[in-house]
Amino acid sequence: MFSPWYAWSGRRNPADHVCINVATYGPGGRFTMTDRGASALRQTPDCLTVGPSSMRWDGGRLIIEVNEISSPPLVSRVRGRITLTPSALTGVEMPLTPQGTHVWRPFAPNAAIEVDLDARGWQWRGHGYFDANFGTRALEQDFRYWTWGRYPVRGGSTCFYDAVRMDGSALATAVHFDADGTARAIPLPPKAAMRRSLWMVARDTRADAGYQPKQIKPMLDAPFYSRSAVRTRLDGEETVGVHEALDLTRFRMAFLKPMLAVRVPRRARWRFE
Template structure:
């Protein structure tokens, strides 16, 4: 949540430290330690999130033909515990842990994408749809068993979701004839939307995490100055949170 200088970075085999916050692999779970200043109200956010994977995978999926962008679903299904310093911000549930890696900026190679991860009775399903700047498209569906084994799954058709407050275009995957719906707003920004979405996948109703990313908007000249104001910056460490 804060841009920091190089002095704020610490890296070892099991720990990534960025200023006062860290991610720690503790044998069989990931502990995310949070000590940050929120925006726009400058309030402290402290606590931790524990991610306990049901399995870990070695799966990687290239998002461009040359492999410049890669999606890595480390733990497509996990149990989580959240303990933060706000009323109602302590809870347990299901979750996941993944990451994207790349050697070029996202906006250089993509104009738009959507992604969704949905828990199923026997694992989880993930969908990646993207429009590349070279005119080609990515449309990927991948399932994971409880033990993390990847497997092929049928690709349901695209279905539109209503646009949110910032009017980012949204579409996800759903069985033919089923209308997905947002059940919880998570983040609504001029170029990005994240929400909990109810859909139906191969006959099974499920609620999962969905995101839509408009990279044409992101690289627009009117947006970059907004990001510079929105994100706190701390050039040195140790120092202020």
């Protein structure tokens, strides 16, 4: 959805602009997002292949095989396997607009993850999740700004979605997911402002009244987007989760797409051996 090549194509054929985006954080972190043509795409009910990388279901596990080249300034190969084992899969779909042009799909809000990439220090096990967004229109056509956060808590995880749509209406939702995948809407804690990102993207999240959420680890910082690990407190429980802020007013600016093209190279042709 952030590919400049897809936007420049007039969004005519999404299958001709596919990628598997991988980002690692911390010392030596890498970012890979190669926009590939339709010849690189293969799909079956259990497997998605994009050029040299793939995602497939194997029993109750999602196995992601990575074989990509990272973008400047740290150009190198990122290769290995990521295995995600959900505690349960949900059937939840949440429309983000009244017309249903954008939908959030939290497939596995609670999961175990194992990362084994071919670089020193890029092997670990921990707590993860698997979700997706689907849409029939460009995000910047329907939204000005949004934040999203997912925080592990006792018995499962809690997600917050806050957005301002182009028509001025607002989305504000809190959902708790039990370990067995059961989802229920919960009362929204107060919104709490956070320090702006390095690119000065405005940020806020949800927290108990009087608590000040704080970024504890930067992940991805762009002129229109911020992803970070954030500490907050919910129902008296301190927790660290993944937080995103997306400024789509900035994303609409024409000069951003050429900047993105440096980080998102286009490789239109691919041949499977």
